[in-house]
Amino acid sequence: MIHSLKPSGPNSTGRPKITWKGANGAFYLEIPSSPLVIANVLSGFDQDFDCLFSGSPSSSLENDDGWAEVNVVETRAPPSVSTSGSFQPPQAASIPGKLPVVDALSRPTELFKATTPYVLMVDASSLPLNIHGSHEPSLQLLASYLKKWAKTNSNDSLKVRTFLSDETHDLTRKHDNSDLY
């Protein structure tokens, strides 16, 4: 559910896929190397079963009128629907038939680390400037940037680090966000 908010990641390629080789006595479940979205998994499996023998979707499912059928029809839409780069309101197809199990969810401090948008809070009302963020690599980059470009004015007895001429931003103090959640 959470990962479905990601603007990237067309779910047609990022979902697990079922194939079948009768001669080997085996079904194959391919796990993608992109994050798993359980709602896509379920409707995708229905599609895969449709194509298991024929290689093309069978028409028999279209007479069915359960939730599963709604998902199947929706996900057969052209890929352009699912690859849209903007945020979309939830569609019928994205209503999860099953929620993730509790054990599959990360602990609170990890849960939002992998998802966008990240939270960035800048408190410029005091010195030093305080920046809180939910994405640690971004904070590290920002800290390195400020460290690189901040200059100490040797004429200033307070040794405040500045940028360009006389801006009075101090070197930011980096905080991990772990206490936010």
Add this chain to the structure above:
Amino acid sequence: MSYNPLFIHLCTYKPIDHRPLKIRADIRDKWDSPKAEIHSTIASLKQTLGYKIVPQVQWPLLYNVLREQYADKGTFVPAISRVVEAFYERLSARLENEATAEWTDQLLGELAKKSKWILEIEVRNTTYLQ
């Protein structure tokens, strides 16, 4: 006489298991354990289908490729298990669906050709392997 550790490693010729303890413990408790949810979904499909499809997961390979997505190691085994359970659940549901009766007949015909069936769980993008 002293041995270079690398030399000893090459001699034993055993791949190093990079899986953290948490992953191995989860495989033991949430996958291999008879109490694990996966076993009831397998049994449930077997009851409907008449055939047991045995899942086979290459855990070390899978974890090696997917580790970066699972910073919280405790979520890895449950997430993979959930997907595998979904296979059994969707297949069971499909077999009970009147609308796909023709498909079910076809499946039964194919399954009758062999006595042993497996579900091989693989990673799609093997170029990620190092």
